[in-house]
Amino acid sequence: MRVLTVPNNWKVVNAPEDCGRSGKEFLKSFSPILLLFYINGLDISSCLCRVSNKSKKHILLNIFIQIGNIFVFVFPVVCQLLWVMILPMKKIEGPLLLVLLIHISSYYFIRRSQNQIGQILKILNRISHQLQCDADYRKRKRATYVFCIVMYSLSIAYLYTYFWSERRIIDQEYLKNYTLSRGFSMLSANCLPLVRDFAVSFNSLGNSILVIGTTSCYTFLCVQMRCLFLHITKQIRSVKGKDNACQLLHSYDDLADVLSDLDSIFSYPVFVIVVSSMAVLFRSIYSLIFLQQTHFELSIPYWFSWIYFSIVLLSVIFSASEAVQAGKLARELIVSLPGFLPLRYMELKKMVRRNFKRKIALTLWKTYTIDRSLMFSALGTLVTYGILLATLGNVQS
Secondary structure, eight states, rough: OOOOOOTOOOOOOOOOOOOOOOHHHHHHTTHHHHHHHHTTTTTTTTSSSSSSSSSSHHHHHHHHHHHHHHHHHHHHHHHHHHHHHHHHHHHHHHHHHHHHHHHHHHHHHHHHHHHHHHHHHHHHHHHHHHHHOOOOOOHHHHHHHHHHHHHHHHHHHHHHHTTTTTHHHHHHHHHHHHHHHTTTTOOOTTHHHHHHHHHHHHHHHHHHHHHHHHHHHHHHHHHHHHHHHHHHHHHHTTOOOHHHHHHHHHHHHHHHHHHHHHHHHHHHHHHHHHHHHHHHHHOOOOHHHHHHSSSSTTSSSHHHHHHHHHHHHHHHHHHHHHHHHHHHHHHHHHHTGGGGGGGGGGEEEHHHHOOOOOOOOOETTTEEEOOTHHHHHHHHHHHHHHHHHHHHHHOOO
16 A cells, blocks of 8 residues: 655554444445345455364365355356257357356456455445544445345246246246257256256346345445545644644545555456446347337346346446545545645645545446446447348338
8 A cells, every 4th residue: 555655743643453333334244245145155244354274174164165056157158058959049048157157257357356355345344433433334234135135036036937937937948858859868858957947046136146246245345435534624624723734634545545556356246247338238228119029927027127127237437426526526625625724834834745646436447437428338339239220120121
């Protein structure tokens, strides 16, 4: 982390390292997200507490979870590769295989950075305690639980309606005939359809835990940073002395570092989430609007997937853009902070010029900056390509 240069005659006010009440509340508000990550084999909670000796049951549970996650990720990929070779709708099965592969790559990207996520939580915990932020963390914890439960309920509802959908009936009949007439004649006619059901179930339920965990973690980290940035702006407007000003400078500098680290960790996983969400939204909307032969009761899975990925896309984009806007506002006030203390104007001016030149930004894979206009760009992309494909379909027919 970058060291903030402070004049020798300035006193820096530091809070104690042990967590205060607000810090404990902050960490507790992330317990549902830490549980989701633990189910995915990411033990971030061990980075937050100093546990030297783990029990044998804990070690065996970790091994079981790791093996289970390998199976949950590998089995659907192998099956999806088989469906690409067998099923006739390769324009659907091929992109699904690609989505599965990039989701696995994002999982291992987060897995590699799990210690850094724990460090980010520690730093935000310390800053919250230093600034004595009065956020209602209990309400935020309830909101986190509600978000995770609603999202996973949508995944279960999608899976339930899939088993009664027209698409499944067609695939089941095709796989039964393929088993009887092709190279799978030694297998039962219900073998491949059963494998298909298991693969879809593992993909829907297992991949949902990863998507929900990543989305909720990124969203609520952005919400917390937004609250801290706004708290700093409020404190700057009422700053009274040089000690308070120096503490605010340090807090802003730490938050800017956290935002940079958050972008380094989540820029690729969030890029995967945004791209896959737009792909599924495009598929769902296109099917609902242009596939006239699909009956309403058989198109219900498309409605659930549309609601699910709309929430994912909106939560990621809006939380990140609001955190960036709050950070930019705090930076503008930090730059103008010397004007609030005329007696220390030159010293503060030198500190601001030396330490606070970097920009506040969150990106998608370090290529596209997340802001409020991204939602309109995504909507325009969906509409444009939808009209284009519909036009090409009418021309071909």
